[in-house]
Amino acid sequence: xxxxIPPALIFIIGAFLVPLFKGKAKSxxxxxxxxxxxxxxxxxxxxxxxxxxFLDHQIIFCNIDRLSLLFGYIFHIIAFLAILYGINMGNDxxxxxxxxxxxxxxxxxxxxxxxxxxxxWEMMTIGSVLLIWARKTKKSIEAGFRFILVHFFGGVILLxxxxxxxxxxxSIEFGYIGLDGLGSYFIFFGFGVNCAWPIIHSWLTDSYPExxxxxxxxxxxxxxxxxxxxxxxxxxxxxxxIWIGAIMAAFPIFFAVIENDxxxxxxxxxxxxxxxxxxxxxxxxxxxxNGTAAHAFAHILYKALLFMSVGxxxxxxxxxxxxxxxxxYKTMPLTCIFCIIGxxxxxxxxxxxxxxSKSMVMSAAADKHLIIIWFxxxxxxxxxxxxxxxxxxxFAFFSHDSGIRTKEPPLxxxxxxxxxxxxxxxxxxxxxxxxxxxxxxxDYEPYTMSHVISQLQLLFFSALAFTFLLLAGIYPAEIRAxxxxxxxxxxKGAAGFLWLLENPLAWFGxxxxxxxxxxxxxxxxxxxxxxxxxxxxxxxxxxxxxFEESFTKEKVERIRRRxxxxxxxxxxxxxxxxxxxxxxxxxxxxxxxxxxxxxxxGRIAV
Amino acid sequence: MKEINIFDKPxxxxxxxTLLFGGCLALLIVNFFAPKHSHFxxxxxxxxYAAYGFVACVTLVLAAKHILRRIVKRSEDYYD
Numbered sequence: 001x002x003x004x005i006p007p008a009l010i011f012i013i014g015a016f017l018v019p020l021f022k023g024k025a026k027s028x029x030x031x032x033x034x035x036x037x038x039x040x041x042x043x044x045x046x047x048x049x050x051x052x053x054f055l056d057h058q059i060i061f062c063n064i065d066r067l068s069l070l071f072g073y074i075f076h077i078i079a080f081l082a083i084l085y086g087i088n089m090g091n092d093x094x095x096x097x098x099x100x101x102x103x104x105x106x107x108x109x110x111x112x113x114x115x116x117x118x119x120x121w122e123m124m125t126i127g128s129v130l131l132i133w134a135r136k137t138k139k140s141i142e143a144g145f146r147f148i149l150v151h152f153f154g155g156v157i158l159l160x161x162x163x164x165x166x167x168x169x170x171s172i173e174f175g176y177i178g179l180d181g182l183g184s185y186f187i188f189f190g191f192g193v194n195c196a197w198p199i200i201h202s203w204l205t206d207s208y209p210e211x212x213x214x215x216x217x218x219x220x221x222x223x224x225x226x227x228x229x230x231x232x233x234x235x236x237x238x239x240x241x242i243w244i245g246a247i248m249a250a251f252p253i254f255f256a257v258i259e260n261d262x263x264x265x266x267x268x269x270x271x272x273x274x275x276x277x278x279x280x281x282x283x284x285x286x287x288x289x290n291g292t293a294a295h296a297f298a299h300i301l302y303k304a305l306l307f308m309s310v311g312x313x314x315x316x317x318x319x320x321x322x323x324x325x326x327x328x329y330k331t332m333p334l335t336c337i338f339c340i341i342g343x344x345x346x347x348x349x350x351x352x353x354x355x356x357s358k359s360m361v362m363s364a365a366a367d368k369h370l371i372i373i374w375f376x377x378x379x380x381x382x383x384x385x386x387x388x389x390x391x392x393x394x395f396a397f398f399s400h401d402s403g404i405r406t407k408e409p410p411l412x413x414x415x416x417x418x419x420x421x422x423x424x425x426x427x428x429x430x431x432x433x434x435x436x437x438x439x440x441x442x443d444y445e446p447y448t449m450s451h452v453i454s455q456l457q458l459l460f461f462s463a464l465a466f467t468f469l470l471l472a473g474i475y476p477a478e479i480r481a482x483x484x485x486x487x488x489x490x491x492k493g494a495a496g497f498l499w500l501l502e503n504p505l506a507w508f509g510x511x512x513x514x515x516x517x518x519x520x521x522x523x524x525x526x527x528x529x530x531x532x533x534x535x536x537x538x539x540x541x542x543x544x545x546x547f548e549e550s551f552t553k554e555k556v557e558r559i560r561r562r563x564x565x566x567x568x569x570x571x572x573x574x575x576x577x578x579x580x581x582x583x584x585x586x587x588x589x590x591x592x593x594x595x596x597x598x599x600x601x602g603r604i605a606v
Numbered sequence: 607m608k609e610i611n612i613f614d615k616p617x618x619x620x621x622x623x624t625l626l627f628g629g630c631l632a633l634l635i636v637n638f639f640a641p642k643h644s645h646f647x648x649x650x651x652x653x654x655y656a657a658y659g660f661v662a663c664v665t666l667v668l669a670a671k672h673i674l675r676r677i678v679k680r681s682e683d684y685y686d
Contacts, residue, residue, distance in 0.1 A: 254674050382659045462663045476671040
């Protein structure tokens with residue numbers, strides 16, 4: 001019985017109604033939608049609602065508990081901010097795809113069964129690829145196709161996992177799964193594809209920077225964070241996640257340092273931040289799960305803020321490469337300040353949001369005495385400050401003056417960035433608000449003297465290192481170049497595969513075709529015209545080849561001439577033998593064969 | 607709109623750098639006196655985080671520049 005409106009529904013239905021509105025009414029409608037949905041969400045009591053019976057199972061669209069609520073809240077907040085940010089562009093495609101995508105992500109978060117979860121999961125992929133395609137450049141369309149291929153691959157693995165899981169356990173309930181049984185491993189990996197695990201991660205860095213300005217803001221919030229949510233619900237304490245997360249936190253920063261496209265730098269740091277969350281899930285203590293949830297909440301805000309500020313630069317200048325930008329603080333001071341606030345938040349500066357959330361995961365790792373993991377995460381903390389915290393604002397707004405003189409983005413974009421920036425600072429200064437909605441009771445104080453000092457030391461000396469390297473000319477200059485990543489495997493791999501199909505394999509196929517359908521039948525036909533003559537010619541040729549040495553020259557010449565004559569005369573006069581005796585011998589032969597088969601098979605049967 | 611160009615003056619850049627160096631120094635000094643709450647013994651060494659942050663960033667940049675870039679750098683039309 002459905003007695004409440006499932007939270008996903010308002011967004012998904014609302015998305016299809018967008019074209020009905022025009023002008024101001026459309027703006028108001030778009031902004032009201034997330035507000036309405038949020039009010040609806042607040043009034044749904046904790047528990048499971050929206051249950052439908054389906055083939056002896058229960059589909060539960062609306063499972064309200066602390067973990068799902070936290071993600072539900074932030075998904076609503078960021079939907080509102082992204083819509084506000086993009087409202088001046090009046091692009092229906094983006095608004096509809098964005099709302100649909102956000103609705104599906106909210107649907108995943110509140111699903112309590114694997115079937116509806118899977119449906120929302122796949123719909124989310126469609127929504128997100130539309131956001132990429134909406135940019136309508138050749139690059140974005142190609143990137144969208146690659147994106148959708150990777151995600152459907154992940155979706156199929158997830159589906160296989162779900163079917164196996166239901167078969168193994170007889171239940172479609174989506175709760176704690178744990179790594180136990182083949183189905184659970186498939187589900188685990190299926191979630192991992194959306195979570196941008198190492199090696200498979202390149203769908204993210206490949207496609208996010210190609211989406212529309214608003215599209216990237218939407219994308220940065222939902223896909224990976226729904227994956228974090230489902231992992232946190234189904235696989236808390238799964239040990240492989242600790243190592244997967246640590247690798248995710250560490251390796252992207254190397255790529256980010258040498259990347260020229262600023263949105264791609266941010267995409268790499270997105271993976272790096274999700275790495276912290278994944279480690280938190282893997283540790284699986286109350287503190288670490290709280291840390292993961294808090295970090296997801298804070299991360300969605302500051303990452304969106306960073307993408308918004310870089311998006312504003314694209315909006316005004318049409319450029320995004322570090323080599324083309326610089327000195328923009330002169331004409332875009334507010335955007336610059338918002339970008340720095342986002343940078344300070346992602347770098348976990350005290351009084352900014354990252355500080356109060358990331359440190360929970362670090363503390364949880366230290367509590368468990370995971371020494372290597374702790375060192376890797378600390379390295380990642382310094383590294384993220386280095387590339388997202390310093391590099392992005394520095395190369396966009398300062399560095400060398402690119403000569404670009406532009407102006408601030410429109411008011412709605414500034415307001416959206418302003419609200420997001422205010423939230424980042426608010427969470428950083430008053431973390432209790434965020435702590436009060438975390439899944440478990442919080443007994444954690446981020447603002448201790450030693451924590452603040454150690455974090456400040458880490459950041460200040462990272463900044464010192466940056467300054468030192470820059471002044472000494474060691475810092476790698478931005479170059480107009482791209483860096484290949486694991487998407488090379490399928491981008492060049494697919495081209496290689498096509499080459500393989502078109503060249504060696506196609507040649508082989510043609511040879512087979514020619515042999516079986518042309519050469520052999522024609523030879524048979526040729527042979528059947530005069531078999532005796534053909535055999536005789538073959539005999540002559542063989543005899544000549546074998547005895548050439550022992551024959552005299554004239555004899556060899558004579559035989560050669562005869563072979564040539566016979567070949568031109570072929571088939572010549574066909575001699576037909578039709579003696580009765582031959583036929584009788586054939587019949588005798590068949591009868592004998594029949595007799596032998598009869599006797600032998602009789603023996604075998606006994 | 608009026609242009610802001612405070613960082614065009616070398617004096618202002620110098621002030622910023624002085625603030626950074628001063629901040630680093632102050633943090634090191636404070637570190638000696640501040641109470642230390644730690645999980646691991648090395649967290650109690652004064653200046654551990656400072657050294658780690660500096661070394662980590664230098665390593666990161668050098669590794670990215672000299673190792674990773676050599677492997678992965680391609681021209682911008684590589685995939686076209």
